[in-house]
Amino acid sequence: MTMENAHATAAFEYAPAPESRSVVDIAPSYGLFIDGEFAEAADGKVFKTVSPSTEEVLSEVAQAGEADVDRAVRAARKAFGKWSALPGSERAKYLFRIARIIQERSRELAVLETLDNGKPIKETRDADLPLVAAHFFYYAGWADKLEHAGFGAAPRPLGVAGQVIPWNFPLLMLAWKIAPALATGNTVVLKPAETTPLSALFFADICRQAGLPKGVVNIVPGYGDAGAALVAHPDVNKVAFTGSTAVGKEIARTVAGTRKKLTLELGGKGANIVFDDAPIDQAVEGIVTGIFFNQGQVCCAGSRLLVQESVHDELLDALKRRLSTLRLGDPLDKNTDIGAINSAEQLARITALAEQGEAEGAERWSPACELPASGYWFAPTLFTNVTQAHTIARDEIFGPVLSVLTFRTPDEAVAKANNTPYGLSAGIWTEKGSRILAVANKLRAGVIWSNTFNKFDPTSPFGGYKESGFGREGGRHGLEAYLDV
Amino acid sequence: MSEMSDKPEKTGRLSVFKTYKLYVGGKFPRSESGRVYEVTDPKGDWLANAPLSSRKDARDAVVAARKAFGAWSGATAYNRGQILYRVAEMLEGRREQFVREVAEAEGLSKSKAAAQVDAAIDRWVWYAGWTDKIAQVVGGGNPVAGPFFNLSSPEPTGVVAVLAPQESSFLGLVSVIAPVIATGNTAVVIASEKSPLPALSLGEVLATSDLPGGVVNVLSGRTAEIAAPLAAHMDVNAIDLAGADETLAKELEIAAADNLKRVLRPQPVDDADWSAAPGIDRMTAFLETKTVWHPTGSLGASGSSY
Secondary structure, eight states: OOOHHHHHHHHHOOOOOOGGGGOOOOOOOOOOETTEEEEETTTTOEEEOOOOTOOOOOEEEEEOOOOHHHHHHHHHHHHHHHHSOHHHHHHHHHHHHHHHHHHHHHHHHHHHHHHHHOOOHHIIIIIIHHHHHHHHHHHHHTTTOGTTTTTTOOOOOSSSEEEEEEEESSHHHHHHHHHHHHHOOOOOOEOOOOOOOOOHHHHHHHHHHOOTTTEEEEOOOOOOHHHHHHOOTOOOOOOEEESSSSHHHHHHHHHHTSOOEEEEEEOOOOEEEEOOTHHHHHHHHHHHHHHHGGGGGTTTTEEEEEEEEGHHHHHHHHHHHHHTOOOOTTTTTTTOOOOOOOOHHHHHHHHHHHHHHHOOOOEOOOHHHHHOOOOOOOOOOOESSTTTTSSSHHHHHHHOOOEEEEESSSSHHHHHHHHHHSSSSSEEEOOOOOHHHHHHHHHHOSSSEEEEOOOOOSSSOOOOSGEESSEEEEEEEGGGGBBBO | OOTTTOHHHHSSSOOOOOOOOOOOOTBOOOTTTTTEEEEEOSSSEEEEEEEOHHHHHHHHHHHHHHHHHHHHHHOOOHHHHHHHHHHHHHHHHHHHHHHHHHHHHHTTTTHHHHHHHHHHHHHHHHHHHHTTTHHHHOOOEOOSSEEEEEEEEEOSSEEEEEEOOOOOOTHHHHHHHHHHTTTOOEEEEOSSSSSSSHHHHHHHHHHTTHHHHHHHEESOHHHHHHHHHHHHHHTTOEEEETTTTTTHHHHHHHGGGGGGGEEEEOOOOTTOOOOOOOOOOOTTTEEEEEEEEEEOOOOOHHHHHH
């Protein structure tokens, strides 16, 4: 299909349908949340958090340093004794309260998350927030059932958990970290990402509403140095990190030789494999979900499309047609499919990798797409004629960029899919059930979606093989990371 | 009624008595037979007239439970958990009412009755958390010796007749209802014969907890009279005999054999007041295990390496 044809099918005009901002009240400044109180940083440092879609400053947030992290760990340690000694059924009820309050305040939190992160309101409203509440609800139920979880008759918590989370799903990653930690009787110090601290600070207020004892949850917004201080703190018993593979390796080195339990959920370069018998329209939707959900800033994104040669042209035509209908713009608009990139830094990284893709000889295509004048934006992009040697087929881009490769046989598809140091996710599209299972058996990845993509559920374990990290979050398996087993 | 609710001499106002009715198919009918029986406290003082359910009421309740089964068993486990938790929320709000009813029904002090009600609320919370976990504890993949994907999952057995415990009119009642419906079964419950009022009031809570009508149906009356048609009913899949004495339990188990109902015999309850933490046996008693096989195929002679 040519660009002209793509244009012809693109143009449905939509009237703006913005979600109201009035549902959320963002204060001009926020403190660290330590021992149940909001406090300034010891050295008085603050940083600004901006809306990636407008570059408007949303708030000024206290910036945790080493002294603040130390104070937070002490608070968590102090709270650990009583918290871990509570009957599981009482811990459960705190978590159920939190789940219910998140449900009640979900519209407010969805708008907040969209403002601070830049992702479409459609996603925060329909994916992030329902999953956050469900995650707390699910782990609430485990708190008084740990003896049934398969980790022994009376599994014990580890102590203080130091948790560092990324900016792509700020509140969801907080839920993945905090819910299982508290259910199992640990206390936590959590560092949100510097570009998206606000939803974690609103969560602190939810802890207050739920009557959670002081010090059980401590939130220390800050930069990498605060995360490093937390991970290295000698009184932390458990480290959980979600983020880049490079930082994950650094953390693994930091905790070497200690007794700290470590789980890492890192990068990915997921293969989305489309066989010639796949239902093309359904596959196209899955490919779009796989790489353009959350602007591709997803560790399990299907960033490599492996398509069987015989259907390559047909699939690419359909995919380009579909991409031409995606609406990029105001993340608060309920029609918006593609929001803003989270930060200038991330935009620069995506831009540089895409340019490298072109320079190395891959063929670049984007639908006609007007980018807003302010904020951080990147048009949905796909590359064809990509080989396995290309940088864009090897490096995690963490943006709305799809690299298309081809294969002829299932064996070749498997070999190419596994030809990466990562192993987080993969997709398989075929009408043949036995082929799904045979291919899934051979893939070295922690989550395999067949005839669907980017599905998440609190009951379902998530995590990687190889350099995508280790440990699982979610499900019964997710308890293990926080138990002394 | 009771000394707590009926003090015209002090307030100068006569209280309004509640007409206790059955809870069937989400509605509150009287017994189709038009019969009632006198319910008293342990001292013999009149508390209320409760419906004396007939065989026809029992059959109507089975129809309602069957009708509700498809949607309830087909709801997501998460959704069922939310609804069971909502029951706990609603009960918490009507805690004082149940404390009074349990105290009157069982002749307990207010503090002992309160402990029973609190434990019953927490029991709903406990089972709310089980809806989406039981499959992870009793199901799972099986490593069969062949190229097959093989997965076993629990499924609800269907309509369960429940004879609620005779002595523990509320905590015992909740302890037998919640595990049955947590996993997706629907229930026809026979309340404690001599203390049916907390059970009939529970119907009012369930009706306002987003629980679909027909998932739980509550009958009051003579246990033996109502249980006989339920045990013999060909559209009832299982029966919990918690509230049956030894003789009745044997009779009902024999009747239940006609369509091979799953039978949970009366269990010795350690604490007669049902306060001990439950295990998972009351759930697994009413679960089927479904095992699905699917070939995994092979990728061809060359195999692949990684």
